[in-house]
Amino acid sequence: MPDYLIAPSILSADFARLGEDVSNVLDAGADVVHFDVMDNHFVPNLTVGPMVCKSLRNYGISAVIDVHLMIEPVDALIPPFANAGADIITFHPEASQDVAATLALIKENGCKAGLVLNPSTPLEQAIPFLTQIDVLLLMSVNPGFGGQSFIPATLDKIRQARALIDKQQLSIKLEVDGGINLDNISDVAAAGADMFVAGSAIFASKDYRKTITQMRSALTQHENS
Numbered sequence: 009m010p011d012y013l014i015a016p017s018i019l020s021a022d023f024a025r026l027g028e029d030v031s032n033v034l035d036a037g038a039d040v041v042h043f044d045v046m047d048n049h050f051v052p053n054l055t056v057g058p059m060v061c062k063s064l065r066n067y068g069i070s071a072v073i074d075v076h077l078m079i080e081p082v083d084a085l086i087p088p089f090a091n092a093g094a095d096i097i098t099f100h101p102e103a104s105q106d107v108a109a110t111l112a113l114i115k116e117n118g119c120k121a122g123l124v125l126n127p128s129t130p131l132e133q134a135i136p137f138l139t140q141i142d143v144l145l146l147m148s149v150n151p152g153f154g155g156q157s158f159i160p161a162t163l164d165k166i167r168q169a170r171a172l173i174d175k176q177q178l179s180i181k182l183e184v185d186g187g188i189n190l191d192n193i194s195d196v197a198a199a200g201a202d203m204f205v206a207g208s209a210i211f212a213s214k215d216y217r218k219t220i221t222q223m224r225s226a227l228t229q230h231e232n233s
């Protein structure tokens with residue numbers, strides 16, 4: 009039985025009171041903090057770096073922090089993020105000159121490592137690295153902004169990724185990010201995902217606890233169907 013993880017994306021949090029907002033969403037039942045790092049180069053938007061990750065730790069956030077690097081190049085920021093308290097670091101293969109070396113660098117720095125595939129990046133790009141990764145993150149929107157609609161073709165990619173992971177009996181978390189909400193989370197789970205990033209669906213809701221509880225109950229219903 010999969011262990012489903014709900015990971016609110018800080019991109020939709022209130023940056024003026026980030027510690028409090030992240031703390032509230034964890035108190036409301038979220039499992040993981042999804043920390044979006046954008047550089048206005050690999051993606052058009054610009055967000056935050058290791059100092060803000062460290063500030064969340066200093067604020068008392070003890071949950072797993074899942075850092076999604078949407079930056080190029082990536083290697084120089086891996087030790088600073090590990091030192092700032094990241095638990096998982098994921099990056100896009102297009103952003104590294106040597107994907108295997110970048111994955112090894114993440115692990116040498118004591119973090120779990122993952123690859124992220126954009127909607128247009130074929131699953132095949134991850135295949136050579138499956139035995140090296142802890143997380144495979146499939147983007148279900150083009151990265152850069154929260155609040156976009158889920159791209160339905162991602163469901164097929166999730167199914168194919170799940171089949172690959174199961175066939176090789178790998179313990180890789182299959183994470184999906186972008187446009188996940190109460191209407192589609194059970195379809196994403198049915199396709200084979202077990203880690204769900206949701207930004208606007210959670211942070212734009214009035215009652216985080218109610219939204220997360222409803223998401224979890226949609227996942228439980230799927231599990232029992």
Ligand SMILES: O=C(CO)[C@@H](O)[C@H](O)COP(=O)(O)O
Nearest residue numbers: 019151152154155187207208
């Ligand atoms: O990385 C990204 C976007 O680039 C995501 O993490 C989004 O921030 C998720 O937000 P929603 O689509 O759930 O609003």
